[in-house]
Amino acid sequence: MKEIRFEHVSKSYGKTEVVKDLNLTIKEGERLILLGPSGCGKSTTLRMIAGLEDVTSGSIYMDKQKVNDVPSGKRNVAMVFQNYALYPHMKVIDNITYGLKVKKMSADEIKHRTDAALEMLQLKQYKDRLPKDLSGGQRQRVALARAVVKQGDCFLLDEPLSNLDAQLRVSARKELVKIHETFKQTLVYVTHDQTEAMTVGDRIALMYQGKLQMVDTPDNVYHRPANIFTAKFIGSPPMNVVDADFQQDKLLFNKQALQLSPEWSRFIQETGATELAFGTRPEHIHLSKIPLDNSITGQVKQVENHGSSYGVYLDVEGQEWIAMSETKNWLPNETVHIEIRMDKIHLFDKETTNSIGYPKNFYGE
Structure with missing residues (x-):
C-alpha cells in the first residue's frame, strides 16, 4: 500500500497542456476516483502514476519517494487498461498467470489467486480460450483478473x-469493492460514469480541461459542489443552475421572487456576493397545479419518462429548469407552481463560478 502525491504536476504534448498544475494526495489504502468528461486529463494522470507517461513538470511521490524517473516495472502497480492489452497467443489462464510466473511465485499461491479471480469474474468456463474467442466484455474481465492476481501496492x-x-457492471463494481476491502491496495479508478464514481469511491477527484475541480467524499461532491461545473456534472438529470439577483432577503428570477431564510440572507450579505447563480437539484423541486407558499411559476415544455419518475422540463422566466415528478400528468404549455426545498439550495459567484459556501449548520454541519 502506498500514498501517492502529486506536487504541481503538469503534462504537455507539444504545446498542448493536458494536465495543469495538479496537486493531489491519494491516501494510502483508499479508493480514489478520477472522474470527468472525455479529454479532461484523468487517464493521463493515471498513466503518470503507472510510469507509462513522463511528467513534464512537477513531482510524483509514492511513500515519500520521488518516482518521476522510476521505471514502471519497479513501481509495484497493477493496471487495467481500457483496451484490454491481452496476449493474443495465450489462453485466458496463461494471460492471468503470466506475471505471477515471471515473478517465480509458488504454484500453490498462483493457483489460489487465479481460482479466486476466475470465480469472482465468472471466467472459469473460458480459461482455456484464446482472447480472439471471447467477447469484448469477457476480455475486459480477463484484464481485470490479471490485475487482481498481482495484488500490487x-x-x-x-x-x-x-x-x-x-x-455485469453492477456485479463487477461490488466485487471490486470486496477485493479492495480484502487487500486494501491504494486504488485509483478512472471513469466518466458518475454512478461508478459514487458507488465505488471513498473520494472523488473531479477534473475538467486538465484542472482539478474538487476532491471530496461522494456525499460532499453531490451535496456541497465546489463550483458550477461540479454541480452540473454530478447528478442525473444535472442540477438546475440559473441566474438570480439577491435583493432584500429574496432571490429574484426576473419578475419572480423566492423568499430566503434569515440564515441564507445573513450569509449572502456577509459574503458580499452580488451577481449570483442559483442551483437546485431536480429532485428537490415539487410541482403543483395550485399556488403554494413561496412558490414561483413556470410553463411545461416537455415531459421525459425516466422509469420510476418523470423529468418535467420547464420555462421559468426564459431559463430552462427540470424537475423530477412521480406523476406524468403535466401538459405542454401548462402553467405550474414550483416549490423548492430551501434547505437544499446552492449559490455560486457568477464571475468565478465557485460556490459562495453555506450557512452554519446547513446540510447537517
Missing part, C-alpha cells in the same frame, strides 16, 4: 467496466 483502473453489460 497500487491498483490502477482505466475505465475497467466500460465494455461490460449493465447487469
